[in-house]
Amino acid sequence: MLSLIEGYRRFRETAYREHRALYEALVARGQSPRAMVIGCSDSRVDPAILFGTEPGEIFVVRNVANLVPPFAQSGNYHGTSAALEFAVRSLEVEHVIVLGHARCGGIAALLNNFAGLGSDFIRPWMQIAAPAREKAVDQSRKAGADAQRCCEHEAIKVSLGNLQSFPWIAERVRAGKLQLHGWYFDLETGELLQLRDEHFQPV
Numbered sequence: 001m002l003s004l005i006e007g008y009r010r011f012r013e014t015a016y017r018e019h020r021a022l023y024e025a026l027v028a029r030g031q032s033p034r035a036m037v038i039g040c041s042d043s044r045v046d047p048a049i050l051f052g053t054e055p056g057e058i059f060v061v062r063n064v065a066n067l068v069p070p071f072a073q074s075g076n077y078h079g080t081s082a083a084l085e086f087a088v089r090s091l092e093v094e095h096v097i098v099l100g101h102a103r104c105g106g107i108a109a110l111l112n113n114f115a116g117l118g119s120d121f122i123r124p125w126m127q128i129a130a131p132a133r134e135k136a137v138d139q140s141r142k143a144g145a146d147a148q149r150c151c152e153h154e155a156i157k158v159s160l161g162n163l164q165s166f167p168w169i170a171e172r173v174r175a176g177k178l179q180l181h182g183w184y185f186d187l188e189t190g191e192l193l194q195l196r197d198e199h200f201q202p203v
């Protein structure tokens with residue numbers, strides 16, 4: 001824990017001091033990020049570090065395997081959907097980026113049937129990506145594709161599809177006010193890929 005406090009002190013002395021005017025402006029007029037990032041909770045894929053953003057630049061929600069659930073108004077707790085609603089309806093972001101990554105533990109758990117994992121919450125949560133698992137298993141059987149990577153890619157596509165199930169997202173996309181993106185960070189090579197025409201390609 002000590003290293004976190006030390007890190008904070010360094011931040012206070014350097015970055016906070018350097019960005020003092022920016023923080024004051026963000027306090028005075030509030031935040032107005034233009035993009036929302038839905039990333040994985042994985043400690044290796046921090047969007048702010050990856051994209052070198054300044055405070056106030058991106059609105060981020062992180063969860064297990066960067067998944068977007070389908071639109072559902074049941075009485076349960078919808079953390080990711082609540083963040084989406086705030087970013088899209090209140091902050092009016094112009095871009096929503098689903099940011100997947102290589103070596104995702106959540107995706108690996110889904111592929112390995114949650115072996116050795118507690119599954120109070122992870123198993124039902126990961127069911128969002130069940131169609132991605134099916135495709136990945138199929139692709140690896142038929143074409144020898146890397147099931148993990150394939151599932152990581154397909155899960156981003158599932159989340160992009162689910163984004164469209166939110167009526168106020170679909171409406172803004174149709175009106176040209178909002179763009180949805182699928183990105184993938186390859187931890188192993190440091191490469192960032194972008195979904196274009198159903199394929200992930202280097203940016």
Ligand SMILES: [Zn+2]
Pocket residue numbers: 040041042064065066101103104105106107
């Ligand atoms: Zn992950």
